[in-house]
Amino acid sequence: MNARTPVPVxxxxxxxxxxxxxxxxxxxxxxxxxxxxxxxxxxxPPLNESTALEGTYGYLSTVTLPVAEHGxxxxxxxxxxxxxxxxxxxxxxxxxxxxxxxxxxxTGADAVLFVTLEQxxxxxxxxxxxAIVKVRVKLVDTRTQTLLWExxxxxxxxxxxxxxxxxxxxxxAIVQAVNSKTDPAHKVSRLANAKLFAAxxxxxxxGPYSPQYNKEP
Amino acid sequence: xKWLIWLVATTAAVAGCATPRTLYTWGNYEELIYASYxxxxxxxxxxxxxxxxxxxxxxxxxxxxxxPGWHAHLGYLYYQLGKPDEARRELSTEKAEFPESAVFMxxxxxxxxxx
Numbered sequence: 001m002n003a004r005t006p007v008p009v010x011x012x013x014x015x016x017x018x019x020x021x022x023x024x025x026x027x028x029x030x031x032x033x034x035x036x037x038x039x040x041x042x043x044x045p046p047l048n049e050s051t052a053l054e055g056t057y058g059y060l061s062t063v064t065l066p067v068a069e070h071g072x073x074x075x076x077x078x079x080x081x082x083x084x085x086x087x088x089x090x091x092x093x094x095x096x097x098x099x100x101x102x103x104x105x106x107t108g109a110d111a112v113l114f115v116t117l118e119q120x121x122x123x124x125x126x127x128x129x130x131a132i133v134k135v136r137v138k139l140v141d142t143r144t145q146t147l148l149w150e151x152x153x154x155x156x157x158x159x160x161x162x163x164x165x166x167x168x169x170x171x172x173a174i175v176q177a178v179n180s181k182t183d184p185a186h187k188v189s190r191l192a193n194a195k196l197f198a199a200x201x202x203x204x205x206x207g208p209y210s211p212q213y214n215k216e217p
Numbered sequence: 218x219k220w221l222i223w224l225v226a227t228t229a230a231v232a233g234c235a236t237p238r239t240l241y242t243w244g245n246y247e248e249l250i251y252a253s254y255x256x257x258x259x260x261x262x263x264x265x266x267x268x269x270x271x272x273x274x275x276x277x278x279x280x281x282x283x284x285p286g287w288h289a290h291l292g293y294l295y296y297q298l299g300k301p302d303e304a305r306r307e308l309s310t311e312k313a314e315f316p317e318s319a320v321f322m323x324x325x326x327x328x329x330x331x332x
Contacts, residue, residue: 040317057254061247068284069240073317076286078250079293079325108320186251209240209285 027201033148036141038110039208040073042103045081045092046115046135054183055120056092059135062189063115066197071210075107104142111148114138119154120185131184132156133192139204149204153196157188241284244272250290262294269294285315289322296329304329 043063048056060077068074081095089095096114103112119134134154141148197204206212245268252260269291276283292307305326312322 054255057251061251061254064247064250064284064286065243068286071240073285073315075318075321076290076293078253079286079289082293083325106321106324108317110317183255 028149028151028203030149030205032141032146033139033205036110036144036146036148037205037207038072038139038141038148040075040108040110041067041113041139041207042075042080042107042109042111042142043067043077043113043115044084044095045077046117047092047096048117048120050117050120052121052185055117055185058183058186059115059117059120059133059189062186063113063193065190066193067113067204069210070197070204071207071213073207073209075109080107100140100142100145109142111139111141114140120189122184129184130156130158131188133185133188135189135192135196137196151196151199151202151204153192153199155188155191155195157184157191239281241287242272242276242279242281243284244275245269246272246284246287246290262297266291266294266298282314285318286311288314289318289325293325296325301329 043060045056045060052058060081064074064077084095084098089098100112103109115135115137117133117135119132122129122131132154133156134152136152137150138147139149140146206215249260249265249268253265269287273283273291288307288311292304292311295301295303295307308322308326308329311318
């Protein structure tokens with residue numbers, strides 16, 4: 001590999017996190033995943049266990065990119081959210097209760113990604129503040145209700161700038177025309193997601209639109 | 218020597234990150250979703266459509282297609298603006314680009330056809 005080789009963002013993140021910590025993760029058992037490999041993933045608004053109301057959409061608006069770049073068809077998250085609201089499901093809690101066969105019938109989705117936002121927001125200290133995001137996710141097959149994959153991730157970034165390299169690399173893929181200055185956890189969500197889906201031998205396997213499809217995750 | 222090879226490989230990987238290659242042109246898609254929920258008053262559907270259409274022009278220049286859901290999202294905005302022809306065009310494009318969306322797009326298209 002030389003420096004000019006195009007390297008997917010995910011791989012970079014994996015390389016960087018390897019540099020950062022040499023953490024050993026237990027390899028994930030992909031038996032169920034391989035039995036029902038999805039092409040399309042419907043991502044519901046997260047169940048928000050944090051105290052920050054803005055976390056629901058602050059997070060939801062960061063999760064399409066990593067899953068789509070992983071090679072999956074991702075349903076339009078805002079359209080899905082508004083469609084479900086118009087059809088009698090005003091909250092994420094109610095959306096998470098919809099029977100999966102009904103989801104398959106309405107949208108044709110192969111799998112649903114259920115996200116729980118455990119923490120979202122900023123911790124303020126004397127000299128700086130730290131934005132932190134913690135999530136756990138479950139990917140479930142809509143036809144058999146089998147759990148295909150699950151993961152947990154957390155990321156934090158201090159206002160004094162540690163960890164900026166990683167965040168900037170991810171941000172480089174996105175235009176920042178609409179600013180999100182008042183909500184640093186929104187940016188940190190991207191960091192948490194990058195670690196979550198590209199978590200080496202415990203991450204989400206690549207989907208059909210990825211050049212790495214059918215290679216090990 | 219093993220550590221040296223490792224170091225070189227990782228450095229190369231990190232250096233490669235300077236120009237992230239993506240499958241799709243993302244433009245403002247996700248940040249618009251964020252803004253439409255957080256500051257809906259500042260960003261009416263008209264402005265969102267304008268920004269998305271600009272992103273689309275850029276994607277044609279770079280020859281990298283729009284991400285999954287993007288055309289459906291734009292179609293939905295056109296629908297909200299009372300422009301059924303544009304809405305149908307975008308929803309159909311989504312279906313053509315990503316056949317996985319067919320069931321959902323047909324459902325939305327059926328709504329657009331209603332007066």
